[in-house]
Amino acid sequence: MTPPVAVVGAGHAGRALAGHLALLGAEVVLWNRTPANIAEIVERGGIEMEGEAVGFGKLALVTSDIKEALAEAQLVMVCVPAFGHRDVARLCAPYLRDDHVVVLNPGRTFGALEFIHELRAQQCIARPVVAEAATFIFASRSTGPAQSRVMRIKHAVPVAAIPVDRTPEMMEQLNAWYHQFTPAESTLDTSFGNVGAVVHPVITLLNAARIESTHGRFDFYLDGVSPSVAHVLEAVDRERLAVAQLLGVQVRSLQDWLLSAYRAEGGDLYEAILANEGYRGIQAPPTTHNRYMLEDVPMSMVPMASAGRSFGLTPRAIEAVIDLAGLMHTTNYWSRGRTLATLGLEGLSPAEIEQVAMYGYDVV
Amino acid sequence: MTPPVAVVGAGHAGRALAGHLALLGAEVVLWNRTPANIAEIVERGGIEMEGEAVGFGKLALVTSDIKEALAEAQLVMVCVPAFGHRDVARLCAPYLRDDHVVVLNPGRTFGALEFIHELRAQQCIARPVVAEAATFIFASRSTGPAQSRVMRIKHAVPVAAIPVDRTPEMMEQLNAWYHQFTPAESTLDTSFGNVGAVVHPVITLLNAARIESTHGRFDFYLDGVSPSVAHVLEAVDRERLAVAQLLGVQVRSLQDWLLSAYRAEGGDLYEAILANEGYRGIQAPPTTHNRYMLEDVPMSMVPMASAGRSFGLTPRAIEAVIDLAGLMHTTNYWSRGRTLATLGLEGLSPAEIEQVAMYGYDVV
Structure with missing residues (x-):
């Protein structure tokens, strides 16, 4: 049995992804920092989906406890706005393991680097994969407190892993649910491909x-x-x-x-x-x-x-x-x-930044 | 008899001012560089005015010859966009006299300084008054090739002369036709009062x-x-x-x-x-x-x-x-x-610029 997927953030994107994954058969744990924003989802036990996938996406767990959200999960789909990445990294830091695959959906520019930089600041000793997607996989909207509509599933979403040599592991996790993710060479590609x-x-x-x-x-x-x-x-x-x-x-x-x-x-x-x-x-x-x-x-x-x-x-x-x-x-x-x-990249040469964007801060 | 007023530029502003001055009884010479733009005014011999002043403003002369426009005039009301001030200065340079009072309507920022700077570049030996108004005295529009409407005459229009000690001379020229002009201390006031x-x-x-x-x-x-x-x-x-x-x-x-x-x-x-x-x-x-x-x-x-x-x-x-x-x-x-x-102000101190803005470049 595949381990649960943690969806971090229950805004427009997180709700759509959590509900959609549930309809695909995943065991989904949905986390949101503010309990009030997920009260209705907790009460209903899931999300009513419309649009590209119709039905009730029953969730395994809906929680505001990040430790609980990460405990069983291996794939962690972070769906908060980029200005929340640093906070999410700080909250996750104590509970991350080497086998976690954290994907920022999307990372905007240097999202994965910021996430890892914060893990280090928190003295996190685990070395999870931290990856960033160039864009969010859906066009979607919350249509109610426990409702979501996926208007469109995008055709191709480049995603880059740090460290890049764990790309196959990341792709395996993602491709268990979606074939649309395609591997990018480096987080610089996803960071600058950001139209x-x-x-x-x-x-x-x-x-x-x-x-x-x-x-x-x-x-x-x-x-x-x-x-x-x-x-x-x-x-x-x-x-x-x-x-x-x-x-x-x-x-x-x-x-x-x-x-x-x-x-x-x-x-x-x-x-x-x-x-x-x-x-x-x-x-x-x-x-x-x-x-x-x-x-x-x-x-x-x-x-x-x-x-x-x-x-x-x-x-x-x-x-x-x-x-x-x-x-x-x-x-x-x-x-x-x-x-x-x-x-933490000041003073590095472009070539050094490229290395960090591929392998993480341990290389410099 | 008061000498003629030269109105330089026959756009929205110049037409309104020329026609209005004519209705007030001034002998007006209207100049415009492009003859085609004043062909209809030449043919009709003046401008039909509506709005705040109604009637036919008969002009003494309508010409594309700047020498002719300046010959008899003493007050020269420049009504071209500020990006044309330098060109107008170059054209006027050979024909200006010490007794001319040139007023830029309006000067925008540093208009009078630019005008004088160009006169010097053209080796103009005359020392006319060059002044700038903070704004144009009317809200007006051309309503046809020889028609103009003055919607509103503004209450107060600050105007500053270079050199500032010739302010009384300038005010006398302006007040012969309009009481709305009020003397400003320096062209820095009109240049920066530019909202x-x-x-x-x-x-x-x-x-x-x-x-x-x-x-x-x-x-x-x-x-x-x-x-x-x-x-x-x-x-x-x-x-x-x-x-x-x-x-x-x-x-x-x-x-x-x-x-x-x-x-x-x-x-x-x-x-x-x-x-x-x-x-x-x-x-x-x-x-x-x-x-x-x-x-x-x-x-x-x-x-x-x-x-x-x-x-x-x-x-x-x-x-x-x-x-x-x-x-x-x-x-x-x-x-x-x-x-x-x-x-030509680079390297000057603020105090020196203030002097130039009041007395012209001869002081530095």
């Missing part, structure tokens, strides 16, 4: 007043991207590619990604976005205080800018977006975000 | 997609400013005040200005903007390639940022707006804009 980092904050920023005055009642991509906005997206995307290149990583441009992921063609980025049927009907968030900003700015843009700056690049477009997002929200995203310093 | 520099680019930037997808069919201030946008406006405004302070100038904050100019009260800037009846009904521009960006970014924000940087300030909000505006328009507003270097 959400480009699109979410730029579109939100350049539609800020519209989001706040309409409460998000417009089409986020198809109305929210105009030729000028596309020019800024192009600039931010060029900087993402340039920083990735500094670290020795080749990633697809946003325009190439739209072509390969959605077959969305266009003479330029603006045309490609308009041509993407997958974007049709996606409404803007109802407020600018949204994960598109709260998560992507500090956990994707700040680390990209930090790495770029450290190696002589001046990523002005990314920095301008970070600055203005912070002013909008009267916060300093720089100090809340992941940087080479907070990740 | 358009704050509001226009920020609101345009943070509504870019909406402007382009609706062609400006929304209320620029009342829909275009949301709480997040107001936070960015506050940050940009704080930097404007801080740079002004570095140069020894005290200017009103945007919120104080709204209170004094419009009696618009509010607990914060957002509330004050919403409370401003004067903003009601002002539509957004139909495109982001508009004077709100093309003029205010290089001619107001760049000089403010440049002065701030030179004296140890890091005006990150203003710089982020300049950077993103440039990326949107795939241009470099930094290199198109006024800086201490292009104004």
Whole structure:
């Protein structure tokens, strides 16, 4: 019998994944820090699923005790926003074992490194696999306190393990449930293949007043991207590619990604976005205080800018977006975000960072 | 008999001013570089006025010959966008006399300094008064090829002369036609009292997609400013005040200005903007390639940022707006804009700049 899967976090993503896994026959333990948010799931004993998989996903255990959640599990699917990764690592640290496979769904930029860095700060002696997925496997939404709808299961989700030589072990755990996960070479690939980092904050920023005055009642991509906005997206995307290149990583441009992921063609980025049927009907968030900003700015843009700056690049477009997002929200995203310093990578060469991203901090 | 008034530039502003002055009884010479744009005015011999002043404003001369425009005139009202000030200075240089009073309507930031700097570059030996108004005296629009509507005549328009000791001479020329002009102490007051520099680019930037997808069919201030946008406006405004302070100038904050100019009260800037009846009904521009960006970014924000940087300030909000505006328009507003270097002020102390702003370059 396969060991239970722990799903950490019961937001939109965690609920969908827990319920879906249960329908697939997994024994699922769902953890959430705040008991109130899972009270209804505890009471019902599971999650009612609709959309791509219909039925009642009965859960083996629903708990706010992380020790209990990790005890029997081997695969640990972390489904919290990236700004929660460090906290989750701290909570998990005492209970992790060498045979755990922790997957961040998704990691945003340097998520797995941050997780491991925190385990070390907590003097965790276990050496679990810590991996990051480039994106979340579903498009899904909670439709009630114990309900979830999976609108779409994505075709391919690259995932990279630290240490990379335990990739086969990780793939075995993941492929027991989903064939969509594909192994990436390094967490630098998943960290920089993060196109959400480009699109979410730029579109939100350049539609800020519209989001706040309409409460998000417009089409986020198809109305929210105009030729000028596309020019800024192009600039931010060029900087993402340039920083990735500094670290020795080749990633697809946003325009190439739209072509390969959605077959969305266009003479330029603006045309490609308009041509993407997958974007049709996606409404803007109802407020600018949204994960598109709260998560992507500090956990994707700040680390990209930090790495770029450290190696002589001046990523002005990314920095301008970070600055203005912070002013909008009267916060300093720089100090809340992941940087080479907070990740313990300052002073390392690009080649050394590449090694850490593949094998963990023990190599340096 | 009063000498003729030369109105330089026949756009929205120049047409309104020329027609209005003619109705007031002035002998008006209207100049425009491109003959095609004044062909209809030449044919009709004047401008049909509506709004605050109704009637046919008969012009003494309509010409594309700057020599002819300046020959008899004493007061020269320059009504071109600020990015045209340098060109106008170059064209005027050979024909200016010591008794000319040139007024930039408005100067934006450092307009009078740029004008004088260019006269010197052209080896102009005359020493006319060169002055800048803080804003244009009307809210007005061209309503046809030889038609103009003055919606509103503003109550008070500060104007500063270089050299400042010729202020009485300048006021006499202006007050012959308008009592609304009031003398400012120095062109630093008019340059930094420029609230358009704050509001226009920020609101345009943070509504870019909406402007382009609706062609400006929304209320620029009342829909275009949301709480997040107001936070960015506050940050940009704080930097404007801080740079002004570095140069020894005290200017009103945007919120104080709204209170004094419009009696618009509010607990914060957002509330004050919403409370401003004067903003009601002002539509957004139909495109982001508009004077709100093309003029205010290089001619107001760049000089403010440049002065701030030179004296140890890091005006990150203003710089982020300049950077993103440039990326949107795939241009470099930094290199198109006024800086201490292009104004010949680099290396001067704040006190020396203050002297130049009052007395011209001869003092250093």
